[in-house]
Each structure stands twice: as structure tokens, then as C-alpha cells.
Amino acid sequence: MSKFFRKSVFWGLVILLLFSLSLVAFAQEEMSELEKKTADEAFAKADKGQPDPDWKGKKFTIAVLASGPHGAISGPLYFWRPYWEELTGATYDIAEIPFGELQAKIFTDFATGTGNYDCIVGPSFFYGDYIANDWIIPIDKYFDDPRMPEWDRESIAPPIRELLQWGDNWYGFNNDHDGMVIYYRKDLFNDPRWQAEFKEEYGYDFPVSPVTWQEILDIAKFFNGKDWNGDGKDDFGITMHLKVGEQGFFNYIALAGSFVCMPAPGDDPAKITRYHNVFWFDPETMEPLINTPGHVKALEMLTELTKAGPSAMVGWGLGEAWDVFLRGNAAMCFTFGDVGTLSQDPRVSVVQGKLGVAPIPGSKEVYDLENEQWITLEEPNLVGNKCGASWHGVISSYAEDPDMIAHFLSWQATPEINHWNVAWGWTGIDPGTTYDFLEPAGKAKIEDYTITGYDAEDITQFLDAYYTLWFEYPRSVPYLRIAGAADYIESLDIHMSEALTGQATPQEAWNRAAQDWNRITDQLGREEQKELYKEAIGYSGE
Amino acid sequence: MNRKKRVPLKEQGKHFFIFPAIIWLLVFTIFPLLYTLYLSFHGSRFLRVTKFVGLENYIYVLSDYRFWNAFRVTITFVVLSVLLTVGLGLLLALLFNRQMKGVQFFRTICTTPLFTAPVALGYMFMIILYEEGGPVNNFLHALGANAIPWLSHPRWALVSVLIADVWQWTPFAFLVLLAALQAAPRDLYEAASLDSASGWEIFRHITLPLISPTLGTVIILRTVEAFKVFDLPFALTNGGPGLATRTLTFNVYTSGLRDQNLGVATATAVILLLMVLAVSQIFFRRYGSNYD
Numbered sequence: 001m002s003k004f005f006r007k008s009v010f011w012g013l014v015i016l017l018l019f020s021l022s023l024v025a026f027a028q029e030e031m032s033e034l035e036k037k038t039a040d041e042a043f044a045k046a047d048k049g050q051p052d053p054d055w056k057g058k059k060f061t062i063a064v065l066a067s068g069p070h071g072a073i074s075g076p077l078y079f080w081r082p083y084w085e086e087l088t089g090a091t092y093d094i095a096e097i098p099f100g101e102l103q104a105k106i107f108t109d110f111a112t113g114t115g116n117y118d119c120i121v122g123p124s125f126f127y128g129d130y131i132a133n134d135w136i137i138p139i140d141k142y143f144d145d146p147r148m149p150e151w152d153r154e155s156i157a158p159p160i161r162e163l164l165q166w167g168d169n170w171y172g173f174n175n176d177h178d179g180m181v182i183y184y185r186k187d188l189f190n191d192p193r194w195q196a197e198f199k200e201e202y203g204y205d206f207p208v209s210p211v212t213w214q215e216i217l218d219i220a221k222f223f224n225g226k227d228w229n230g231d232g233k234d235d236f237g238i239t240m241h242l243k244v245g246e247q248g249f250f251n252y253i254a255l256a257g258s259f260v261c262m263p264a265p266g267d268d269p270a271k272i273t274r275y276h277n278v279f280w281f282d283p284e285t286m287e288p289l290i291n292t293p294g295h296v297k298a299l300e301m302l303t304e305l306t307k308a309g310p311s312a313m314v315g316w317g318l319g320e321a322w323d324v325f326l327r328g329n330a331a332m333c334f335t336f337g338d339v340g341t342l343s344q345d346p347r348v349s350v351v352q353g354k355l356g357v358a359p360i361p362g363s364k365e366v367y368d369l370e371n372e373q374w375i376t377l378e379e380p381n382l383v384g385n386k387c388g389a390s391w392h393g394v395i396s397s398y399a400e401d402p403d404m405i406a407h408f409l410s411w412q413a414t415p416e417i418n419h420w421n422v423a424w425g426w427t428g429i430d431p432g433t434t435y436d437f438l439e440p441a442g443k444a445k446i447e448d449y450t451i452t453g454y455d456a457e458d459i460t461q462f463l464d465a466y467y468t469l470w471f472e473y474p475r476s477v478p479y480l481r482i483a484g485a486a487d488y489i490e491s492l493d494i495h496m497s498e499a500l501t502g503q504a505t506p507q508e509a510w511n512r513a514a515q516d517w518n519r520i521t522d523q524l525g526r527e528e529q530k531e532l533y534k535e536a537i538g539y540s541g542e
Numbered sequence: 543m544n545r546k547k548r549v550p551l552k553e554q555g556k557h558f559f560i561f562p563a564i565i566w567l568l569v570f571t572i573f574p575l576l577y578t579l580y581l582s583f584h585g586s587r588f589l590r591v592t593k594f595v596g597l598e599n600y601i602y603v604l605s606d607y608r609f610w611n612a613f614r615v616t617i618t619f620v621v622l623s624v625l626l627t628v629g630l631g632l633l634l635a636l637l638f639n640r641q642m643k644g645v646q647f648f649r650t651i652c653t654t655p656l657f658t659a660p661v662a663l664g665y666m667f668m669i670i671l672y673e674e675g676g677p678v679n680n681f682l683h684a685l686g687a688n689a690i691p692w693l694s695h696p697r698w699a700l701v702s703v704l705i706a707d708v709w710q711w712t713p714f715a716f717l718v719l720l721a722a723l724q725a726a727p728r729d730l731y732e733a734a735s736l737d738s739a740s741g742w743e744i745f746r747h748i749t750l751p752l753i754s755p756t757l758g759t760v761i762i763l764r765t766v767e768a769f770k771v772f773d774l775p776f777a778l779t780n781g782g783p784g785l786a787t788r789t790l791t792f793n794v795y796t797s798g799l800r801d802q803n804l805g806v807a808t809a810t811a812v813i814l815l816l817m818v819l820a821v822s823q824i825f826f827r828r829y830g831s832n833y834d
Contacts, residue, residue, distance in 0.1 A: 100780065104799035111588035111802060133588065244782030312673035314783050315693035324674065487801050498784035501696055512607070519602075523803070524587070 035079075038451065039420060043083050046416035049149040055404045056089030063106055063117035065391060066096035072338060072428020073121065073176065073391045076412070076421050084411065090404055092119075100245055103486045110135040115398035119405045121175070123389030124163040125489065128482035128532055131166050136394040138169035142406045151413035155434040157470030159386045163479060167535060171394055173409035174418060177432020178388020179360075180254035181465045182216060183325060183333040183340070186356035188228060189219075198222050212380045213255060213301050213361050216332070220308035223331035231329075237308035239330040241321035244497040249489055250387035251334055252496050253279075255305075256298035257383035257477035258363035260289070262375070270475045272539045275370035279477050280488075281517075283539040286530045288517040290492065291510040293374070294367030299499055299506035305334075306500050314500050326351060336388050340462040341425025344454050355458040357465035359473070360385055384473030391428075423448045430466070437467045481536040484524050491516035582808040589802055599809035608785060608793060609810065616789045619704065620768040626708045627764055628757070631715020636745075638716075639723040649720075653713045660710070664777025667706040668693070696786035699779045703787050706774055711767070715760050722756035723749070758829045762822060769818050790814045 062077060069078040077094050085091050095117060097105045102122060107129065109116050120126075120136075130136045142148045153161065156174050164172035188194055195206040201222060207215040220237030228235050242248035257279065263269035264276035271277065274284055281288055289295065306314065309330065313321055318335070325333035326342055326349040333339055340357065343349045362380030367373075393409040395402045411417060421429035422436045423444075435443045438460065449459040480488060491513050499509035521529050534541070582599055585592040603609050634652065638645055658666075671678055671692035679689040692702045726749065734744045750757075772791040775781055781788035781796075790810060798807030 100776075104802075107588060107802050108799065111590060129588075243780060244784065245780030310674055311691055312694045315673070315699070315779065320672075320674075484801075490796070490800070494782070494784055497782050501694065501783040501786075503696055503784045503786070519606075 034451070035424060038424075039079070039083070042416040042420040046411065046414040047149040047151075048087055048411065049145075049407055050147045051088040051090075051407060052147055052403065053089075055401065055407070058090045058401055058404060059092060060090075060118035060399065060401060060405055060408075061093045061095055061116060062119045062121055062393075063095045063097055063102075063109075064121040065102065065389075066098045067428065068096070070426060072426070076427045076429065077121065079427070080412065080417065084408055087411070088404070088407065092408065099247070110396070110398070113398060115396065115400075118396050118399035118401070119393055119409065120396065121391055121393045123391060124172070124386075125389070125480060125485045127163075127166060127171070128480075128485045128536065130171070130394065132483040132528075132532060135397055136171055137397055137399075137402060138171055139173065139395065139406060140170050142403075142410060143170075145403075145406075147403065148407055149411040149414050151410055151418070152415055152433070152435070155415065157432045159384060159470060159476040160390055160432045163386060163390050163481075164392065166481075172392045173394075173406075174413040174433065175392035175421075176388075176390050176429045177386075177436075177466075177470070178336055178390045178430055179385055179432075179466065179469050180250060180334065180336060180387045181360060181469065182210070182358040183335065183343070184210075184219075184356040184358065185328075185331050185351065185354055186461070187354045188223065188331055189356060194222075194228070210358055211361050211382075213258070213305075213363055216334075216361055217301065217304055217308065220305055220332060224308040228331070229328050233329075236310050236324065236330040238305055238332040238334060239309050239316075239321045239324045240306070240313055240334050241316050241318045242306065242314045242497065242500055243317050244493055245490075246317045247388075249493040249496060250336075250385075252299065252302055252492070253477055254334075254360055254385040254387040255302055256295055257385055258361070258381045259298040259301070259366060260292070260294035261381070261383045261475060261477060262366050262368055262370075263381065263475065272478070272537055274539075274541075275368070277475055277478065278369070278537070278539075280480050281521075281530075281533055283530070283534050283537065283541075286521050286526050286533065288514040288521075289369070290517060291507070291514040292367060292369065294369075295510055296506050297365070297367070299496065299510060302496070303500055303506060314497065323348070337430030337462075337466065338425070338428060340430075340458070344425070344458065353455045353458060355455070355461060357461045359465045359468040382473050382475075384469050384476035386476060386479055388430075390432075419444065419448070423452050425452070425454075431463060432466070432470055437463050441467055441471070478537045482529055482532040484520050484529075487520050488517055491520070578808045578811060581804050582812050584805055586804040587802060589804060591804070595805065599805040600813070602806055603809045603813065608788070609790075609813075611785045612788050612790045612793045615700065615785075615787060616769065616771075616791075618700065619707075619771060619789060620765060622704055623707050623711070623768045623771075624761060624764045626704070627711040628715050628761055630708065630712045631717075631760070632719050632757070634712065634716040635719035635723055636749075638720055649717075652716055655710045656713045656717075658710060660773035661777045663706055663710055664774050667702060667709075667778055671702050671705075693779055694783060696783055699783060699786050703771075703775050703778055706778060707768070707771065710774075711764060715764065718756060718760050719753060722753040726752045754829070758825070762825055765821055765825075766818055769814065769821075 064077060065073045067074045069075060074094060074096050081092065103126070106117065106120055106122060106126070110133065151174055153170075153174070156164070157177060160177045164170055164174065189206070189208050198206040198219070202218050207219065210216050210219060216238070222237065223235065224237030225234045227233060240248065240251050242251065260279050262276050264271040264273055274282065278289065280290075310324060318338070321335065322333065322339050322342060324330045325339065328350040340355070343351045343355050346352060360383075362382040364377050364380050366375050366377065366381045368375050393412070395405050395409070399405055415433070415435045418429070418433065419435050421427040422431045431437065438444050438446060444463075446456055446459065450456055495504065495509040495513040498504040498512075499506045504512065533539075581591065583594060583596060585595045585598070638649060655663075670676060673679055673689060673692055673694060678692070682689060690698060692698050730748050730752075731744065734748055739747075770791055771789055772795060775787040775789060775792060776795075779787040781792050791814065794807050794810045794814070797803050797810060
């Protein structure tokens, strides 16, 4: 009897397991069918060029951020591989590399000339080293090559377009468009009860569309420590990913722009001069600007913001920070485009239909480097950011078949395929071309997104915020694209973390960073670095 | 007149058999060591050696506050980790060195942490020590205690790395010391019992002297291993917050592989090697007689 019972339990469990797996598999299948249908349509419409028959049977290797076959950035490479194989008869291997090891693995491969990676779908901050060492090839020659699918370079948002170029040449293929925005709980922000309480506490109307960092700080402080979601626990004001060695430094850069980047006088406020629209170094001396008052004040602001959220977030990567917002325990989240997508997935999010998105706020105070004084402005100094990696493909100088790789990357950059990737948010590809934004400003239709599961209101907010960031902000924080960029960033990251965890004051932290930066610059050669920096930011010395 | 004595062929054959060991030693130990020394006196960028720079890399390292920070972190980690793993291992060994029901099962369970990959261990502890709703903080909360900032506070972050390391390495000390205890002659203990010696006296005058060579070996192996710790802080805290859990080997990794500066990385590695050698020498001079 007992043996019979044990057998029954065993087989019962096996059947239950198989049934559960089947349910999961069918659920995936249902999603896959819709994905496949829309992908087939995109594939049919996209330009395919005229693939060279010689490519048949050949293979190349792509190095990419490790996120798995259905994860951000690496996922689309897996997804589209069968299509491209069908198109060309060639194929590719995907070498996934964790974020923290990207530089070590890729640079070692290039430096030793091993040539394991023919193509890198990597971050934009590697360009300084790529260019200084001739590790990647310019791609302009492919634009008129009939074998290559055509992609629309003019449709790319200008700040991102700059990242794909160096000097007069193009090196990168259009793919991802990263920038930081503020996500917030629309339902909370529009609740008259909270608005009244806020006014009573802070003495001014609740800023439903916050435009300054001071407003963001006040809102974060206001909601922090209150049980506004009614689960019996205190909730948080804001959440960020500030773990050292992850991507917290992007939060700082996006925040600091408006405190540091002073608009140029005259007709063109975006003009780069020695004292205007510079962020990293004095282009005449390569002296770091990181410990100047603008930067110190920005770090003080970030430190204050950190206190209005979970104390644990100084040890959090992206996933943990997003999770707290998506589970409905934080009023705001300061991060990349991914949260816009994840918020629409009911398996991980309770905020679908409640999502508000604000483009990056500004500051009413900006430090004037020329006259060494603070300037108070009537309107906030709005400085956009292209914070994030803006992952995109480049071709290695060691690649055996660069033309074949150029075909693949051009095809991925065609409006149809690229827009499909943006609309299916799991790909991690964020919007940044006119065909991603809604009519009439852009060319996309709301159905492109709602079919994939987006709430119409949420996606409208999301796209509007990014459109404003990319096309309406007059200026943007210059991207650090010089040799050793990752070394400078690592130092910034470490010292930022020291300030956020009370191991140093903001001024001490940035003094240490300035000391590191000078050492790095001297090691790499101050004059060489200065020339690269001038070229990277477009400073002509006028 | 001296005539060279001819070595028989059979004797010459012996040398042939140690030849592979010599080759192995030259290729995998001596050459890398010499090459590391060579690199530490040269400039390099992107793994390419540029020029002889004398002591420049050493001066760079020794004048870098990051080195001294990592030095402090490493020394603190080594001392606490060795004390805790060896102390707990010895306690467990004493506890299990007796006839008990299910002792075999417990021994097996106790050794499982040894087989865990350090990186996996790092991620496992990241989940266990997760501050917002992780099992440990939930437990503390249920007891009415405050949550501990395991990974977000500089001191607690080092404690977290230590906890994970102690969890992994205590079984090593336990296993080796248990073997030593079990090899100890029983008659000494029986005689001590007949003389009505107390438990502490037996431990102090019989057990400790008997297992001291093994204990010394465990201490030195653990010390060397603790000096090399890298993957655990790498996976668990990424060296942070700030530089709070960044060890010397972490610095070697970042200089060499992340920043591609082999000169600085090898200079740090040589300093680390000298430190480990110095500690080993002090240890063997003090306790070498135990091994004679």
C-alpha cells in the first residue's frame, strides 16, 4: 500500500511538472507567434541589399553584452539570426560578455591581435581607445555599396548620431539610443490628497511635471518613508542603481549636466568653447573639471537624492533598482529606457497604466567656469544626456570578412528591423530615431507599440519624454570618448560611491577623482589626450 | 692523477625521469615569475610592453592611495578570515571527533561549501543578504531587530565578504583538522583520563601539540588563500561601496585586465608576492621545528 502510495505521488508530481512546463511553453509560443508575425512583416519590408553569394557558409563572431537569448541587447542577435542565415547563407556566433568584463575581454582581444571578435556590439565609451589604436574600421564606403541594405542616418537623433561618428567618418551602425529620464507614478502625482499635503509641507504647488532637480528632491523626500501604497510598510521616494562597477555613474552624469554645462553666449548656446558646454576637462590644458564647484554641487544633490530612497541602493545594480519601482514601492525611478518597457509586463510590474515619464530635469543654478561664479537663471538650464552605452555594432580591423559583417549590421539598422526592436522592448533597444516617435512629430503609430502590449497612455508619455530629450533639448552633456575613458569613468564611479556612502565629502571625493584623472592623463600622454579630447567634443579653440 | 668516475647508464636514466618535472617548473613557475618581474620594470599599454621604466611602476603603486586602501582591506580580511575559519574549523573538528549517530552525514553536509564556485557563492550571498526583503534581514525584522545594511555600508560590506568566505573555507579547516585528530594515538588520551586531567588540560597538553603541524599547515594555506581573494568580493560587492572591499588582487585585476596596464599590475603582484613570502617565512621560522 505504502509502495503504491509512493509511486502515485511520484507519478503525480511528474505529471504536474510536465503540465506546468507545457503551460509555460504554450504561453511562450503564443508570445512567439505574435513576435514572429510582426518580425516576418518587418523582415519582408526591410531592405535586404544584394548579399554576396561568396558569403554562403561563412561565419563571424559578435561580442556583446551578456543578457542571454531573450535579454537586452544580446537578445535581438539571437532572434534575428535565422532570418539573416536565410538571407545570406552565412551565420554568426554570439560571444556574451558580462558588463564588468567587457573592456578587459574586448581590449585584450584587440591589443593582442587575437581577432576572436570580428564585430563588437558594444558601448559608445570605447571609441577613444578604438580610434587611438585603429581597432575598428570606418564604414562610409558601405553607404553606396549595392550589396548593403540601406539605413536612414538622417532619422537618428543628433546626439546619438554623434556617437556613431568620429571626425568626418562613420564607424558605428544605428542600433540603440540610451538616455536617462525620470519615471514616476502618475497616479500619485495627480492625487489631490498628496498634492495638498505637499503644498502644506513645501509651500508651493506640487510639480506634476517636475523640471528642476530641486523639485525632484522635494518630491522624493515627500514620498519617502510614507506608506502611500497601503501595504503596511514605508515606501520610497526614488530608486537608482548606484553599485560601484555598475552603471550608477550615468546617473551622476545625467544629473550633473545642468549644474556644469554653461550655455555659450551669442546665437549658438550649444557652441563648445573653453568654458561653455564642457563637462570633463579644460580642453586647453586637460585639467579635470570634476572638482570644480558645479560638479561638487551636483554630487551634493545626488547624495541628497540617495537619502530619499532605499539605503541599500548604493549597492544595487539595474535589476534591483528597477524592481523596487516596478513592484510599486518607489514613487520615482531615475534610469534608462528599459523601465518603460518592463513596466508594461504584468509579470514583473504593477505600474502599467500608472506610468509617468519626465525628460531629465535641469537646474536654475549653473557654474560659470570663465568668471568662477554661480549664475542664477530664470528658467532651468536644461541639458540633455546620452547617458548609457547606446549599444551598437562596429567592425574589427582584424575581421576577415568585414563586408559580410557590414551587411548584417546595416540590415539590423534598417528602419523596419530597428523599429521592430524598439517596439518589442525586451530587446533593450531604446527609441532614438524619427521612425520610433509618434506622429506627427515622428513617423510611428501608436499601434506599433500597443500591439506588443504597451498601455497607450504609458507609451505616449514614454515616447514624448524621449522625443523631448533627443530633439528638443538645446544641448547635451558631451560623451567621454577619449583613450582611457573607462579608466576615468571607473575613478569617477568609485569616488562617487565614497561620497554616497559617507566615506568622503563630495568635495573630497571629486578632489580624489581629479588626482586620479591627472595621473591617467599623464600616463597616457597629456598632449595626445588633449588632441583626442578636442576632436571628440568638437572644440576648435575659438 | 684524477680520473672522472664514469656514471653508470642506469644512474643517468634517473635524470631523464625528473626532466618533465623540471620543464614543468621552468615553464609554469620560473618563467612566469621572471616575466612578471621583467614586466614590473617596464611601461605597457594595452598589454604591449613599451620601455624600461626602472622603479616607476613601484613608485606609482606605492604612492597610490588605492594600493594602501587595498592593503588595509586585504590585511583585515586575511587576519579575520584565517582566525575565524581555523577557529571554527577546529571547534567543529573537536565536536565531530567522537562516536555520534549520523556523524558521517553531518561531515558530508559540512564539506559541501568547499565545492561551491566562489562566484556562485558571491551571487548566493547577494540574495541571502539582500537588504530589502532578503532572508537574513527578514529574519532580523521578525525578531524585531533593525535591518543590517549588508552590502551598502562600507564596514558591513567587508563583513559580508568575510561571512561568505568563512562559510566556504571553514569546512577545509574542519576536514584537515579532523583527520589530524583521528590520527592521534588513543593511548595518550586514555592515560590522561586515568590521571584525571581536565578537558582543557588534555586539549592544551595533548591535542594541541599533536595537531600543531597540521594546524600550522592549515593556517599557512588559509593565509595564502586569503591573500589571493578576488572572486568573492568581485561577485558580491564589486569592490565597493567605494573601495571598501577592494583587495590587492582586485587591484591587480583592474590595473592589468581592465585598465590594460601590465606594468602597474605586475608591480602590485610582486609586492603582494613579497608580502605572502614574508608572512610564510615568519611563520616557518617560528614554527618550523614542528615539521622537523
